[in-house]
Amino acid sequence: MSQTSESESRKLLGALRDTMASDRAGQARMDDITQLIAQSMGTDVCSIYLFCDDDTLELCATQGLNAEAVHQTRMRLGEGLVGRVARTKRLVNTDNAPQQRGFRYMPETGEEVFSGFLGVPIQRLGEVLGVLVVQSRQTREYTADEIYGLEVVAMVLAEMTELGAFVSDETGVGALHQRAVMFRGSVGQEGAAAGQVYLHEPRVVVTNPVADDPEAEHKRLNDAVETLRMSVDEMLTGAGTGDKEQKQVLEAYRMFANSKGWLRRMDEDIELGLSAEAAVEKEQSAARTRMNEVTDAYLRERLQDLDDLSNRLLRILTGQGADTGAEMPEHPVLVARNIGPGELLEYGRKLRAIVLEEGSVGSHAGIVARALAIPLVIQAKGVTTEALNGDQILVDGEQGIVHLRPEDTVTTAFKDKIAMLAKAQDRYTDIRHKPATALCGTTISLQMNAGLMADLPSLENSGAEGVGLFRTELQFLVRNQFPRRSELASLYGRVLDAAQGKRVVFRTLDIGSDKVLPYMKPQDEPNPALGWRAIRVGLDKPGVLRMQLQALLRAANGRALTVMFPFVAQYEEFTQARAALTKAIKREEALGHILPENIEVGAMLETPSLAFAPDAFFEDVDFLSIGGNDLKQFFFAADRENERVRKRYDSLNVSFLSFMEMIVDRCSKTQTPISFCGEDAGKPIEAVCFAAMGLRTLSMRPASIGPVKSLLMRVNLADVKKVIETARAEGKMSVRDDIAAYIRSLG
Template structure:
C-alpha cells in the first residue's frame, strides 16, 4: 500500500510537472492544476485560494465550483475552514465540514453540500501564499498519504510561483520578485539611501522541485549531508576555546546534522517524487511553521539552528550562496534577517544602507551603523523573502520605510529628496568653520559621537569642535576575545592623533543589557536595561576596567585626557570609579610612564537618580554628559526597544524639559560643564529647545552637525525660551507644536 501511494504521489507530481512545462498563461496553468488534482484524487472539487494582501484570501482557480466566483470570492485570514488553514499553517481534514467550527457556506460559488474537506497551506519557508483545497460529497476522511500528496503539490505550486510560472494576461498571480513592495519597519539610524539589494545570505531558489529519479536524488542528499556534517565538525574543531554555552550551540548543530529523523523524513519526501533540495525545503518550511507556534524560547532557538542548517544544506545541493561569484554592486544596500557587528564592519563604508528583519535600536548592528553613518531600518518583516540580489531599493531611515523595486514616480520623488539633501549639505559645508552662534549671541559647542577609527575623518569635514563621546565598547564587541592592553593603547593613541588637538571624551566600557560581549557569558535578567551593565560590571569585575584605564593613560602620552564613566546612578559609584582611575595614575607614575598633562574625569547622567545626587557629586565631576537615550526611557518608564511605547513619549514633553532645566541649574550652581549626548541632540528642533533651556554643548552623529548649526545660526534663543515658557504656562503637554509654529513664522 505504501509503495502504491508513493508511486501515485510520483505519478501526480510527474503529471503536474508536465502541466507546468506546457505553454500557457498563468490563469490557464492554475485551472489545469485544479483539474489535474481533482481527477487524480477522485474529488468533485479542487480550489486554489491565494493571498491578495496580508489579510485577504481570494479564490483564484477552481474545478467544481462556479467559474464566475473566481477572483470574486474573498475571505479574511481565519474566516471559514479555508481561512483557518491559512492562519494555522496546518492542514484541516474532516469528513463532515459543515459540522466543523467556523465553517462558512459560500452561495456565490455554487457550492453544494460537500461533506469531505481537505485544505493544506501553500507556503514557502514559512511565508504564507494561500490554501489548496479538495472537497467531495462522500463523507470520508482523507488518508495520510492523500494529505501528504496534497501538501507536496501545494509546495510545488509555491515553488513554481517563486519561478514565475503563473505570469501572463489574466494571471491569478503576478510574478513574485517583480512587484513593487512597500515595507514599514522601525528607525534605528536616520538617513536616506538609494541603491541595489545585497543579500547577506542569498536565498536559495529551488529550480527543479520534482524528480523522476528518486535514487539519484537520495544519493545527492546523502552526499550533501556528509559534507554538512564535516563542515559542522570543523566548526567545533576551530572553536576549542569556546565557552560551555557556545559549545552547546555547536553541539546542537552537530546533533541536528546527524538527526536520523530529519534524514528519514527527507528521504521519504524524495521517494514520493521531490528533488533533494525540494525535500530539504519542505522540512524547513515545516520547522518554520512550528517556530511561530512555540512559546518556549529555547526550543524556538533550537529550531532556528535547524533552519540555519537547512540553508547550509540547500547551498551545498544547489551551489547557490555567497561564493557564487556575484559582485557587490557599487551602491549596495545590505539586506539580512540579522547581522553581527563584526560582519557589518567587514562591509564597512561601502554600504549605502542596511535593512534588517529583526534587530533593535540598541543592537550591536545599530551601534555600528551609527558609527558608519549609514541609514538602518529594522523590523522590516519579509524583506529577506521579498528581495533578490540586485533589486533596486530605497531606504528612508528617517521614516523607517523601505521601497523595494519602486515605481519610477516613487524613485523620482526619492531622487528629488536626495538632491535636496545634497544641496543642503553644500549649504552646511559653507558654514563648517563658523561657530554655532544664535542671533542673540549665544554660542553652542557642537561635538560629534564616534566609536571607530573610521569616524575620525568626519571630525574636520563635519565642523565638529571635538569628540563629545567616543564609545570604547565597539573594539570589544567586534572581537572573539578581550583585546590586549597594548592594542587598546595603540588604538586610543591613533584616535587622539586623528583628532589633531581637539578634545576627545573616552567613555569607558559600556557593556551588558543588549551589548553582550561574544566571549562574555550572558546573564539571564528579567530586565537587562535596568540590570548588571556598564559601570556596575566594571566595579564588580574591575580587571578589564583597570586594563582599559591603563591603556587610556598610556595613549595620552603626556597630552590631555578626558575619561567618562557610563551609567552612574549615585555618588558612591562615581567615587569608586574615580578612585580606580587615580590608583592607575599612581601605578603608571611608579612604572615611570608619562602621565597626562591634564586629566578630566566625568560621568554620564543617564538615570534620574543622579540628577538628585548630593552637591558633592557635581563638585567632584569635572564634567557631566546627559545620556539622552537612556535617561528618556527611564524618565518615562518606556523601554526604547519596545515599539509600542517608545514613541508615545516626546523628548520635548514639558516634564522632561523641566527635568533637564533642573540639571542645568545644578551644574550652573557648581560651575560643572554640562553637555547633552544622544540622537535627540542631532535633531534641529530638539537642539533649539535644549540650547534655549541652557545647554551649551551638544554631541551628535557627524551628519547632524550641519543641520543643527544651520538652524541655531538663524534663531534667537531668547525668543525660543519665551515660546517654551508660554507653552508650559498654558499647560501644554509638549512644546513641540508651539516651537514648530514659531519656527514657521521665522
C-alpha cells in the same frame, strides 16, 4: 506511510512537474492542478487560494466548486477557515466544516454541501503565498497520510508560484520579484540613497522541486549531509579550546547535522517524489513556522541553528554557495534579515545603504551604521523574500521607507530628494567653522559621537569641536574574543592622534541590554535593559574594567585624558569606578609609565535616580553627560526597542523638558559641566529646546551638526524659552507644534 500512498504521491508530483513544464497559460495550469489533486485524492473539491494583496486571499482555481466563483470570491486574512489557515500558518482538518468556529458561508461557491475540509498553507520558508484546500461531501477527517501528501503538494505549488508558473493577466497573479514594491520599516539611521540590491545571504532558488529517481535523490542528500558534517567538524577543530561559547554553538550545529530525525523526515519527503533540495526546504519551512511560535529564547536559537544549517545544505545541493554569489554592484545597498557588527564592518563604507528585515534602533548593526553614516532602515518585513541581487532600490532613511524596483515617477521624485539633501549639506559647509551662536549671543558647543577610527575624519569635516562620546564597546562587539590591552591602547592612542588636541570623551565599556558580547555567557534576564549592563558589569568584572582603564592611560601617553562611566544609577557606583581608575593610575606610576597631564572623570546620567543624587555627587564629578536615549525610555517607562511604544513619547514633552531643566539647575548650583548626548541632540528642533533649557553642550552624529548649527544661529533662545514656558502654563503635553510655529515665523 503506505507504499500505495507513496506511489500515488510520486505519480501526482510527476503530473505536477509535467504541468509546470507545459506551455499552457497560468490559469490553465492551475485548473489542471486542482483536477489532478482531486482525482488523486478522491475528493469532491480541490481549490487554490492565493494572496492578491497582503491581506486578501482570492479563489484562483477550483475543481468542484462553482467555476463562476473563481477570481470573484475573496476573503480577508483570518476570515473563514481558509483565512484562518493563512493567518496561523497551520492546517485545518475537520469532518464538519459548517459547524467550525469562524466558518464563512459563500453562496457563490456552493460549498455548504461539503462537510470534510482540509486546508494547508502554500508556503515557502515560512512565507505564506496562499492556501490549498480539499473538501468532501462525506463527513470525514483526512488521514495523517493524506495530510502529509497534501503538504508536500502545497510545497511544490509554492515553488511553482515562486518560479512564475501561474503568472498571466487571466489569473491576476503577478510575477514575483518583478513588480514595484514599497516597504514601510523604521528609521535606524537617517539619510537617503539609491542603488542596487546586494543580498547578504542570497536566496537559494529551487528549480527542480520534483524528482523521478528517489534513489538518486537519497544519494545526493546523503552526500550533501556528509559534506555539511565535515564542514561543521572542521569549524569545531578550528575553534580549538579557547572560545567556550563558540564551541557550544558549533556543538549544537553538530547535533543537528547528525540528527537522524531531521534526515529521516527529508528521506520521507523524497520517497513522496520531492527532489533533495525541495525536501530540505520543506523541513526548513516547517522549522521557520515553529520558530515564529516559540517564545523560549533558547529554543528559538536552536531553531535558528537548524535554519542556518538548512541554508548551508541547500547551497551544497544547488551549488549556489557564497563563492558563486553575485558580484557586488557599483552602488550596493545591503539587504539582510539581520547582520552582526563584524560582518557589517567588513562591508564598510562601500555600502550606499542598509535594509534589514529585523534589527532595532539600538542593535549592533544600528550602532555601526550610525558610526559609518550609512542610511539604515530596520523592520522592513518581507524584503529579503522579495529582493533579488541587482534589483534597483531606493532607501529613505528619513521616513523608514524602501522602494524596490520603483516606478519611474518614484525614482525621479527620489532623485530630487537626494539632490535637495545634498544641496542642504553644501549650505552647511559655509558655516562649518563658525561658532553655533544664537541671536541672543549664547554659544552652544556642538560635539560629535564616534566609535570607530573611520569616524575621526568627520571631526574636521563636520565642524565638531570635539568628541563628546567615543563608544569603546564597538571594538569588543566586532571580535570573537576579548581584545588585548595593547591592542586597545594602540587604538585609543590613534584616536587621540587623529583628534589633534581636541577633547575626546572615552566612555568605558557599555555592554549588556541590546549589546551582548558574542564571547561572554549570555545572561538570562527578563528585562536586560534594566539588568546587568554597563558600569554594573565593570564593577562585577573588575579585571575587564582595569584592563580598559590601563589601556586608556597608556594611550594618553602624557596627553589629557577624559573618561566617562556609563549607566551610573547612584553615587556609590561612581565612587567605586573612580577608585578603580585611581588604583590603575598608581599602578601605571609604579611601573614607570607616563601619566596623563590631566584626567577628567565623568558619568553618564541615564537613570532618573542619578538626577536626585546627593549634592556631594554633583560636586565630586568632573562633568556629566545626559544619555538621552536611555534616560528617555526610563523616564517614560517605554522600551526604545519596542516599536509599539517608543514613538508614543515625545522628547519635547513638557514633563521631559522640565526634568532636563531640573538637572541643569542642579549642575549650575555646583558648577558641574553638563552636556546632552543622544539621537535627540542631532534633531534641530529638539536641540534648540535643550539649549533653551540651559544645556550648553550637545553631542550628536557628525551629519547632524550642520542642520543643528544652522537652526541655532537663526533663533533667540530667550524666545524659545518663552514659547516653552507658555505651553507649560497652558497645560500642553508637548511644545513641538508651538516651537515649529515659532521657527516658521522666522521666515
